[in-house]
Amino acid sequence: MANFLASLSVKRFHRVAAFFGLCVLCTTRIVASANAADQPNIVWIVSEDNSIHYLDHFFKGGAKVPHIESLAKHGLxxxxxxxxxxxxxxxxxxxxxxxxxxxxxxxxxxxxxxxxMP
Known part of the structure; x- marks a missing residue:
């Protein structure tokens, strides 16, 4: 491999490098598109600093947070x-x-x- 690279002219080296780069780019695009179809579409939203005692979703009479309650009703x-x-x-x-x-x-x-210390 070293002899092959040493025998290349600069112009030919750039052509070979561009060809290999194009091959890698095409391969990764094909693999990425194939894997994207197999993966589920998940959005994970975390609402932090919420206690069971403070939100109306868990405890009637708690704070009303309508958007979080709507997400919780239709989600997990x-x-x-x-x-x-x-x-x-x-x-x-x-x-x-x-x-x-x-x-x-x-x-x-x-x-x-x-x-x-005491």
Whole structure:
């Protein structure tokens, strides 16, 4: 392979590189269009800092949030779910990545305050 590349002129090298680039581009477009037809169309909307005690969707008399309630009525609601992190940004990271916060270091976004010893 090295001998082949060394024997090419600059003009021919550009032609060969363009040909291979075009082949790669066409192949990825074909594969992407084939895979896109097989994948489901999913939109995942997360409304955070919502408790069962505060929203009218879960507790009659709670805050009225009509757009979220409409989405919940026509979509999927998790009625028995737990967060593995007490801070919302870490909880979002664990949902997106599928990894625990301490495993990938996302829980270290705040400075620790030193507590006085009794």
């Amino acid at each position: 609601t998790f009625n028995h779910a737990f967060s593995n992190a007490p801070v919302c940004s870490v909880a979002r990271t664990t949902l997106i990545t599928g990894c625990y916060g301490p495993r990938i270091g996302t829980q270290y976004h705040r400075r620790y305050a030193m507590a006085a």
